[in-house]
Amino acid sequence: MITIKKIGITILLIFLLTNICNAQFVQSYGIKIGLTFAKHDFEGFNFPEKTIQRRIGFTGGFFFEWLNLSMISIISQVEYSQRGISSEITKTDAQGNPAGTLTTNSQLDYLSFPFLGKISMSSMAISPYLLAGIRYDYLLGHSEFLEDIYNKFRKSVFGGTIGIGIKPKLPITIHPLIELRYNFDFTDSYIPESFGAKNNAFDLTLGIAF
Secondary structure, three states: OOOHHHHHHHHHHHHHHHHHOOOOOEEEEEEEEEEEEEEEEEEOOOOOHHHEEOEEEEEEEEEEEEEEEOOEEEEEEEEEEEEOOEEEEEEEOOOOOEEEEEEEEOOEEEEEEEEEEEEEOOOOOEEEEEEEEEEEEEEEEEOOOOHHHHOOEOOEEEEEEEEEEEEEOOOOOOEEEEEEEEEEEOOOOEOOOOOEEEEEEEEEEEEEEO
16 A cells, blocks of 8 residues: 555655756656556466456656657656556355346556656657656555556556647647557566566556646
């Protein structure tokens, strides 16, 4: 679960990034919020494939864009992301016969630090762009479902992110944007070698750049 200490660390990081944004090399900064569609890739554990589904959660954070060289720039971001899975379990009656299904949701809370390269393609009305880079995730906490497994998850995980986005060109200082990203892990989240689990998620976010 998220504690006051963890929330305080998140607020401190956002405060530090806000001060960095005052530097002249920062081209823009802003916020992003949206939905994440998360799942685990399991290895060494026999989960029936149809029982594992993507879990819908929340993601949101603060970013700044710097090193704006023609079409190329860098995006640094700190964000809170909910990962996990949705599982469909078959219920049985007293005689062991199937009696419907039960859907359960697990949740992992991560503080994520993407560092992404951005290639922009200008047009008359909108500016589409591509994103790709690396990501560091820190596990803040998890739900009680699958607690025996999640207690053995690593606190630190490294991964990658690719995505696309669109930013309309408006004659104002505030610019809306929309992004679709795919996040995947390089390192295994599970500590014991006999079992493997990696996160992957699609993020759909709306943002405002200043």
